Each structure stands twice: as C-alpha cells, then as structure tokens.
Amino acid sequence: MSKLKVYNSLTRQKEVFESITPGHVGMYVCGPTVSGESHLGHARPYITFDIFYRYLTYLGNKVRYVRNITDAGHFEEEGREAEDKISKKAVLEKLEPMELVQKYTNLFHWAMNEFNTISPSIEPTATGHIIEQIVMIEKIIADGYAYVANGSVYFDVDKYNEDFSKKELPYGILSGRVLDEQIESTRELDNQDEKRNKSDFALWKNAPPEHIMRWKSPWGEGFPGWHIECSAMSAKYLGDQFDIHGGGMDLQFPHHECEIAQSAVCNHVMPARYWLHNNMITINGRKMGKSYNNVIKLSELFSGSHPILVQAFSPMTIRFFILQTHYRSTLDFSNEALQAAEKGLRRLWEAYEALQKMQVDQLSFDASKADAELNEKVNTLLAEFDEYMNDDLNTAKVLASMFEIVPVINSIKDQHIEVSALTIETFETLQQKMKTFVEDIMGLKSELQGDQSKLDGVLKVLIDLRKQARAKKDFATSDAIRNQLLQLGIALKDEKNGEMSYTFS
Helix, strand or coil: CCCCEEEECCCCEEEECCCCECCEEEEEECCCECCCCCEHHHHHHHHHHHHHHHHHHHCCCEEEEEECEECCCCECCCCCCCCEHHHHHHHHHCCCHHHHHHHHHHHHHHHHHHCCCCCCCECCECHHHHHHHHHHHHHHHHCCCEEEECCEEEECHHHHHHHHCCCCCCCCCCCCCCHHHHHHHCCCCCCHHHCCCCCCEEEEEECCCCCCCCECCCCCCEEECHHHHHHHHHHHHHCCCEEEEEEEHHHHHHHHHHHHHHHHHHHCCCCEEEEEEECCEEECCEECCHHHCCCCEHHHHHHCCCCCCCCCCCHHHHHHHHHCCCCCCCEEECHHHHHHHHHHHHHHHHHHHHHHHCCHHHCCCCHHHCCHHHHHHHHHHHHHHHHHHHECCCHHHHHHHHHHHHHHHHHHHCCCCCHHHCCHHHHHHHHHHHHHHHHHHCCCCCCCHHHHHHHHHHHHHHHHHHHHHHHCCCHHHHHHHHHHHHHCCEEEEECCCCCEEEEEC
16 A cells, blocks of 8 residues: 655645654644634634544554644734734623633534544643743743843744754745745734834733733733744644644744744754645635625534525535545535535435445355456455545545445445445455445544434334335325425335335435
C-alpha cells in the first residue's frame, strides 16, 4: 500500500507524511470562537479534520488531537475597531461572559455531535491558559521581540524578520507574503499609534475600564491577543514541535503566520512540520457574509428555517456533501446541490445497509460460478479506497469508487446476479471494507439511528395490511397503501418469493 501524502501549505507541495515519533501523531486544529452560534463555515474544517483524525487512527497511529476553544482575546478584524468578541456579545445578550461562552460552547458541541465528529483528545480554552500565555509573552519581551506600550504588548515584526530570516523562519514563510505587502494590506484599527510599525500585532491588550473580561499581568489588567493562545496551548499539549497544524485557509494569514513567529522566538523551531488548510465555502457562488444575508447557522441548516433554504438538510447530508469535494477545493452550497447530495447519500446508504444485512453463513457460494472480471473490478475499486485516501485524503474519489460498487450490491440484492458471481473472499472483503470506510473513516451513519426499528415495525404493519387486502382482492385498499407510501418517498416492491420490500425514493 502506498504511503499517506498530504499537501503541506508550508512547502506548497504534497509530501509523504512521517510523524516525529513513529506510530504517534500530534495534531492541533484551531477551534471556534464561542461568541455566537456556529454556522455553515464551521462545518467544513471540523468535518475535514475529523476525517484526518479517523484516517490517521485507521493507519495504526495513536493520535493526540488538540482543538482549542477561543473564549477570550479574539480581535475583530473586519474594518471595525479591535475588540474582544466575547465581551461585546456578553453585554448585548445581558449574560456573564462565561455564561455566554458556555451557551455557545454547548451549541458547538451539539452540532459537532450531530455531524458525528469524534471529540478531540484535549479541548483547552484560552481563559484556562492565561498563565501560559503571559509566560510566553514575557519570554518574547525578554528576547527583544516585543515591546510594551500603554499597558499593551506588541510583537515587533521588523526585529523578528531581521533576525529570523537568517534562520529561514521569516515572517511570511507560510502565507508567502512579503513584509511590504503585509503593511500595505493592514487595516486601520484602534491604537495604531501605539505600534512601532503597522505590521506589529498584539500579544496583550490593555483593558479599558468598561471591558468585562480582564486579567492581571505584569503590564496591568488586560486580555490576551488572539494568536498567542494557540502558540501557548499547542506547545503545552504537543511540545515545541509537533506533526500537524490544521485550520481553514482564511487562518493562514495573519493567525498562523503570527503563531509561527511567536513559537519560533520561544522554542527556536517551526512549531508544526505539516500545515494543512481546508478551502472556503461559498453559498450560491458568493462568499458568506452578513451583508449578503447568507450566514446560515447550523441549527437553521438542520431545521430549514433560514430564508435561503427551501428545506431542512440533515447533518449527514451536510457531511456527505462536504466529503464529495476534496478538502482543498472551494465548495459551493446551493439548495440544488444539497438536494442532489441527499439523494446520493440515500442511494449509497440503502446499498450499504443491504450489503451488511447479507449473512455469509446464510449465503450459498459456488466457486465455479465466480465471474473473474467482476471480482477483479470489485477488488480494484476497493483497493482504490486506500489509494485515494493516501493521496491527500481525496474523499471525493473514494465516494466515486463506492458509487461504482453500488450497482453490484443492488444487483445481488435484487437477484439480477447471483452472489456466487463473487468469490467468498471478495464478498467478505467488500463487506469489511465498506463498513470500515463508510462508518469508521467517512463517519457516515443512519439518519434514522434508533428510530429505524420503529419505522421497520410501522412499515411491516402496512405491508401486512396490504397483503391482507390483496388476498381479499381489495385492490383499491392495496393500491391506496402503496400510492400513499410512494408520495412519502417509500417505494414498495413485490419480491419473487411473494414477500415485499421497501426502499426510500
């Protein structure tokens, strides 16, 4: 089997993944800022890195997955004055800051559970690591790469670049931006006159009297900058250098660029060896933004309550839709695309469930009836699962291979071909591989979950009533049951043995 290759944003090429300690992987992913409810933009990175987590584990690694919660110090940088999102939202909602943080953290966890993502190994919070951030800032100041101005502390990008360019760790190494371009693109935020240069960024901000969230520090009462928290927490739980740092492409600059600089000063090494970034989501071809009224909260997505949506879309439909596109490609959401994904997921899941219900010990295999060409096709498609995942986690191609297998499963289920067309070895591999990749790696699950048995029971009652109606030659009732179920998207089928089965159309 080929080795796993990932696209490293740092080197701008695909590289064979090799962890620092064989069999162990340290992965840090930037988590949400819990100043509001999670929206559609949050779905992609956390589903993407859930797949990385699952696949690295499948390859036999013990993974320590650290995903933080930003509950303080995240500055708004959208043309308005710099601010702490948590404090501002707490005032608006008339809640204690930590009450607001808990509210939105709970909602985030609920949504991630709906998406069937595995919880990280460690989920540290910024407010729980103020001491570590202060210690790190003190070291950066002591080494001459930060300065204090009116109770705030700023990182000196010019000084850093002058020294660390010689060590091949210049500011801009990840994003590819040169310093002059960064300065020109820097927005005019508050307290710019405190900085020596526009490109300098805050490590600690002095808290004005009205500011709710504040901590004591050597420079006075204040709160941490956004970037320092990730440097402090990743180093604490994964070491000075670890394997993977992940996040959305929008975090490359300035967030991840600043992390590299801070960590390089304190630990004298590039913090992560592989930097992995998922691409952005658009909605009907437009970037998500409040001005377009297309920021869809996850609860709105699941309920269909946003005005853009024509219906509710289930968490598994969203997960499946995201996996249909490679994580580094842009992904455009539309009602039509989601409806197509809904149908595709249903088709895949029905075939998958039918396959898993087939019991090998209850099937009759006759080696003399095996179709060599069909066996080769199925085994080739199954081998492609690993091949495509090893090629920078190409879930889109894995799903395409699965859909080529679906007609084979359906033909066996519908008795258009005998199960003996496959050898018992191929059939068992098909069952095992589909289970591993559909459930364990892709993280898909039944939409009905615990309600499946109830639905089966209700449909069995209706099927029995239809049988009784047909036995009495009451075809009007028989047809009425079939037609009304069809209107609900449930198709009844008369099998050769006199039984009836159903599928979701």
